[in-house]
Amino acid sequence: MCFRVQSNTISFPAAKTQRDHYQQTSKLLPQEQNRAMVVVSNPAMQHLSPYILSPNAGLPAQPQIPLIDLSQPDAKHLIVKACEEFGFFKVVNHGVPLEFISHLESEAVSFFSLPQTEKEKAGPAGPFGYGNKNIGRNGDVGWVEYLLLKTDPRFNFHKLPSGFGKNPEKFRSALKDYISAVRKMACEILELIADGLKIQQRNVLSKLLMDEQSDSVFRLNHYPPRPELNEAPVNGGGERNLIGFGEHTDPQIISVLRSNNTSGLQISTRDGSWISVPPDQTSFFINVGDSLQVMTNGRFKSVKHRVLANGSKSRVSMIYFGGPPLSEKIVPLPSLMKGKESLYKEFTWFEYKKSAYNTRLSDNRLAHFQRIAAS
Numbered sequence: 001m002c003f004r005v006q007s008n009t010i011s012f013p014a015a016k017t018q019r020d021h022y023q024q025t026s027k028l029l030p031q032e033q034n035r036a037m038v039v040v041s042n043p044a045m046q047h048l049s050p051y052i053l054s055p056n057a058g059l060p061a062q063p064q065i066p067l068i069d070l071s072q073p074d075a076k077h078l079i080v081k082a083c084e085e086f087g088f089f090k091v092v093n094h095g096v097p098l099e100f101i102s103h104l105e106s107e108a109v110s111f112f113s114l115p116q117t118e119k120e121k122a123g124p125a126g127p128f129g130y131g132n133k134n135i136g137r138n139g140d141v142g143w144v145e146y147l148l149l150k151t152d153p154r155f156n157f158h159k160l161p162s163g164f165g166k167n168p169e170k171f172r173s174a175l176k177d178y179i180s181a182v183r184k185m186a187c188e189i190l191e192l193i194a195d196g197l198k199i200q201q202r203n204v205l206s207k208l209l210m211d212e213q214s215d216s217v218f219r220l221n222h223y224p225p226r227p228e229l230n231e232a233p234v235n236g237g238g239e240r241n242l243i244g245f246g247e248h249t250d251p252q253i254i255s256v257l258r259s260n261n262t263s264g265l266q267i268s269t270r271d272g273s274w275i276s277v278p279p280d281q282t283s284f285f286i287n288v289g290d291s292l293q294v295m296t297n298g299r300f301k302s303v304k305h306r307v308l309a310n311g312s313k314s315r316v317s318m319i320y321f322g323g324p325p326l327s328e329k330i331v332p333l334p335s336l337m338k339g340k341e342s343l344y345k346e347f348t349w350f351e352y353k354k355s356a357y358n359t360r361l362s363d364n365r366l367a368h369f370q371r372i373a374a375s
């Protein structure tokens with residue numbers, strides 16, 4: 001199959017960082033901007049909400065995605081609350097330069113626009129490299145093509161086709177800038193989590209991502225538009241919900257997801273219902289991974305998520321998966337235990353990863369590592 005990438009216009013305002021952009025576009029009063037808050041995803045609309053007739057009027061309200069402003073003093077408590085309630089939140093004022101995001105997105109779009117035969121020179125993904133529709137090695141398929149890369153620049157690109165963006169050096173440098181800025185932000189979030197959990201050693205989690213041996217990976221996904229979806233009947237048309245990326249939790253500690261402005265991402269809430277995540281190309285979305293669930297002894301829950309294919313627009317997403325070194329023991333942090341029993345058997349990241357690779361996307365991978373007597 002040959003996917004054609006729509007030319008995405010990536011235009012950000014003059015703002016250099018999302019922090020500037022958010023402040024420029026926010027309609028909140030200055031005193032409101034100073035409040036740290038978990039708010040609905042469109043804060044500027046909040047004051048209008050009593051006057052907007054919701055299409056879901058009469059139905060139970062859909063939970064709103066927590067929004068964390070990293071520049072606010074209360075962010076640590078709000079992050080902990082979001083990790084407990086959703087395992088997921090959106091971050092603004094993140095400090096990642098917008099040009100890093102747009103450079104990498106243009107490089108990704110150039111790659112996915114190459115002829116199929118060229119892209120396949122970077123595959124098959126095993127697990128690293130170019131993959132098309134097949135996800136992992138256990139039969140999962142989705143309406144997606146992707147590049148899975150190590151975050152360590154020394155290991156990347158050996159398989160990438162020479163035509164890669166015509167200038168592989170440009171792509172390499174865009175990846176390096178983006179990954180190092182996003183890793184820094186992920187570490188800042190992990191340190192806020194440690195603070196919010198009152199753990200003395202602030203870097204207890206972030207040091208695992210900063211470690212030279214950190215087993216972190218990076219993924220670029222492209223979901224081509226699927227026009228037939230617009231034509232399928234609303235009821236009885238299973239095609240309308242064509243899976244781009246099947247439901248799963250991320251096995252690592254934390255994932256940082258950024259996409260263009262095409263919808264498709266959904267998360268599962270604690271009651272098992274799916275909610276759509278409105279896209280926002282200048283913000284990041286954070287997923288709690290299985291390892292962080294274990295390290296908090298189940299206080300945080302990894303978030304189940306999936307992507308549905310879009311009828312008319314390409315979705316391009318980039319995800320940094322922050323993982324520990326392979327030899328790291330994934331166990332609850334001692335300062336959170338205070339005489340409590342661990343809910344999980346002891347395992348290393350290597351053991352968990354190996355076991356995860358042998359499962360289907362939607363399997364509950366942590367089930368094998370739970371203690372039977374867990375309450």
Ligand SMILES: O=C(O)CCC(=O)C(=O)O
Nearest residue numbers: 219221245265307317319
């Ligand atoms: O593309 C997305 O928005 C999410 C993809 C994802 O969950 C993954 O690559 O693990």
